[in-house]
Amino acid sequence: MNLYSIILVDDEEEVRKSIIKQIDWESAGFKVVGDAENGEDALEKIDVLEPDVVLTDIRMPYMDGLTLAEKIRQRYPSMKVVIFSGYDDFEYAQKAIKLNVTEYILKPVNVEELTSILKHIKSNLDEEIEEKRNVSRLRENYRKSLPIIREQFFNDMVHRRLSDDLIESKLKEYDIPITGARKWVIAAIDVEKSDDRSKKTLSLHEEEELIPISVMQIVREKLKSYCRFFLFQSTAEAEMVVIAALDDDNTTTGLIDVLGDICKEAKRILEVPVTIGIGHSVTGLSKIAGSYQSAVEALGYKAVVGSGITIYINDMEPVGSGKLEFDNADESDFISAVKFGPDEKIEAVTARISGKLESAKVHYRQQQVYVFGVLNTIIQMIQQYDLNLEEILGGELEYLSVIDKLQKREEFGEWLLKTAHKMNQAINQERDITTRQVIQQAKQYIMDNYQNPDLSVEMICRHLHMSPAYFSTMFKKETGQAYIAYLTEIRLNKAVELLNKTDDKTYVIASKVGYQEQNYFSYVFKKKFGVSPTKFRGAR
CATH class of the missing domain: 1.20.272 (Zinc Finger, Delta Prime; domain 3)
Structure with a gap:
């Protein structure tokens, strides 16, 4: 059977080893793919391993379990989080509930109780996946799809320029609340089909016309909590299209993250690659055809960067570059x-x-x-x-x-x-040269700003006008390192220079290389060099 993946997070190594050893993970439906000793380490591993479940202690140095749960909710809304704690504190439980934590249990961890919880989580995961794969329910949803006249209007809207007045009156008539936004963005969605029967492992794959309906179901589920939008099936270049209305609280970067999660969810649950092309944003619905055209062009780049991911047109073509229009x-x-x-x-x-x-x-x-x-x-x-x-x-x-x-x-x-x-x-x-130049700019930006403790991928991407997902992929491809590992290396190398050349206190050096907490700086330094900063200086 397919096992769900889980990561265990606890600052006590003995506790982690004990839990890993005592639980019969396979019979509970899981496999342990990694463990971490604090929230910072855990986030790095979660970004790489993308587990189905994170089991974390609540009290840890540098980043506690609740903060970790909050960051997981922001980045991976589908991921299950189980928190265990030695503190029977109602306030912690309240915060955990607000963060939609799956379970909150007390230490010491009881093997029978944890096994029961894991089996319950597995059952919920099975039900969620079966819900999205259920052929009869998808067939019923297919029969209840949007009226043809409304689909025709939206296909018309993205293929030729209509007046703002006509668009607004039609949207009001169809009761579609996407007007009055700060800007609008088109996402063109392509669902890849396979002719290879050996790759068709699900019963759903035998009725391929239902797969797009399941993809639409996932899209609606993921986007409804982020922004106002309308999803419709396309009659032309893309299989389906999203018109996203972005208000002041919504950003294109955030939208790209949500769409990226949709690609991952479709691959995990439906076992089909879904590629999403994201166009330029526009400030008026009468200009939405331009966003659609650039989204379709972004989709065309899957021959270059691969399928099953989001492709943002700004990542592939320079912002503001002229667009060629040919009728032939x-x-x-x-x-x-x-x-x-x-x-x-x-x-x-x-x-x-x-x-x-x-x-x-x-x-x-x-x-x-x-x-x-x-x-x-x-x-x-x-x-x-x-x-x-x-x-x-x-x-x-x-x-x-x-x-x-x-x-x-x-x-x-x-x-x-x-x-x-x-x-x-x-x-x-x-294109390769441009990518290398952009990564070089990113390296220079990191070198100029590594002292800033708030330096993040999002900050760099705002500077470079790129999406975080594409930047992270290209950065690792070009440098062989994830962004956070590269930044950590820069900071620690600078710290070594300061330890060798100055008499600054450890907390001063920590601050100079971008660490707000001296203790966390010492922890990361020791993890890298095997000794604390103080002993490192004493050994020179």
Whole structure:
């Protein structure tokens, strides 16, 4: 059977070992994937391991169990938290209830009691997952889906510009409360389907038309506590679309976090990858079509960054960069193939474009206009991505000779394929360079601000105009370290410098390298170097 994962958090190592040893975890439906000795350590491990349940003591140094529970609720709303404490204090229990803690039990931990609680939690997790997988209930929800006329209006709204008056009157008529927001953002959702029968492990997978309904159920459940929104099925590029209305209390970063949780939940419960493209925010509903178009473009980048995640357009394309608009479907397909690949798509699209030229029975001047149109698309892409014109087109002489190639139109096809491949490689290299430059900026920002105890991923991402989820992924990919591990290393290395070169007291050095608590600084230092800061200085 599939076991749920659990992390144990307690500042007493003997207590952790005792609990891990005494409980028959597998029979209770769990496996212990990690343990931590304080809330700070626990958060780092939770970010990496993403357990189903966190079992934590309430009294710990540096970050107590209630603070840990609060942070888990903010980051991972679906995660179960069990708190145990040696203090029969009603005030703690009250706080735990407010934080929606699953269970609150007293130390010493009784094996039978804890086993019973774990089995109860497993039962609840089973029910939650079965609820979302229940085929008959999903079929009933499918029959109760939104009226067709309302779906048509929203599809109209994201594909062409409608007046604010018309939009407001329709939203009022349909009783959809998304007007009057500070800004609006479109999220385009794609649910990946698999033709591989060996990967279809759930009964739900045998009725694939019900999977999007279950995804919509998860989306509604997750978003309802964050912002006002409307979710509808799309008739075009995306499978379903969310219009999110963000007020002063809501941020795009927060929305991205919630949408990221939806991707994880869909993978965990439905076992299908869900990719969400997030567009530019707009300040008026009449401009929502622009947000939709950029969300669809963000979705296209899954060929570059992978599926099953959120993709924010600001992460993939520079903020404020010009957008190319082409009415011709061949031009749009060419741009998409060159930007995203893969090679097979580039070959298919360029073959179709050159094939039209080869089969056309029109005047020579019309053929020239067709080739100039293709060249214009290529040159604009070269300009947009700041590519080397001579490297792509081979210099002025070869560029001018393209027209001459029309005399042997098969040569144009070869030239177009070669040029498209060059551009694809150059854009990928440019994207990699840009990512490295951004990470370098992040490193410099950390170096300039490591003394600030409030320095966080969110603060860096506001500076870089990136989403925290994308930044964390790229930072680890480029540096080989998670952000918090990198920051800790910078701070401790600076602390070593100060210990070697100054006579400052330990608490002064702790403050200078970004630690508010001297005790926590000493704990982290000893964990890294094996000795306390005082002994380290004494040994020099």
